[in-house]
Amino acid sequence: MSAADGPLAIRPATEADVPAAKALVERAYAVHLGVVDKPPAPLFDDYAAHQAAGHLFVAGSGGTIAGLVVLIDAADHLLLDNVAVDPAxxxxxxxRALIAFxxxxxxxxGHHEVRLYTQEKMAANIALYRRLGFVETHRAVQDGFPRVFMTKRL
Structure with a gap:
């Protein structure tokens, strides 16, 4: 966001944010539809359930949602399940702010590790995660998606 947009704030999503969050994910992942073999899994997530569980956080300023992140606690790490930014x-x-969040x-x-995964054909995402300190742990097909699994020790 630019200074004209105001400072970026990241907060837990409300029920009222769910439709905008789903629409944002659709816009954000549309760029990958011609690259990957099938539509990315986040297009099918239940954002109302993520919001109700406290997993969904939105970023924006001035009432506009610019991005979101879905965070899920595991026993020994935090799963960064989805990060999406409005193409605009x-x-x-x-x-970067959402990943830092x-x-x-x-x-x-109390976690000492953040894990994530992305489709192996999403090379720009993989490169960004590497620049931010994530390292690849392995590659595998999960739920029919060829994925790259990454981690970052904190």
Whole structure:
């Protein structure tokens, strides 16, 4: 977000945010539809359930949602299940802010590791995660998707 948009705030999503969150995910993942073999899994997630469980966080300013993140606690790590940025705000640091938020949330919850996965054909995502300190642990097909699994020790 630019200074004209106001400071970026990340907060737990409300019920009222769910339709906008789903629409944002559809816009964010549309760019991958011609690259991957089948529609990315986040397009089919239940964002109302994520919101109700306290997993969904939105980022924005001035009432506009620029991005979101889905965080799920596991016994020994925090799963960064999804990070999505509205294409209209990409390149403004929203994704990096959401990942930094995930890392801070992991620390606050007592985790020493953040894990994520992405489709192996999403090379730009993999490169970004590597630049942010994530390392690849393995590749596998999960739920019919060829995925790259990554982790970052905190």
């Amino acid at each position: 705000t990409q390149g403004r640091g929203v994704g 995930a890392e801070a949330a992991a620390r606050a919850r």
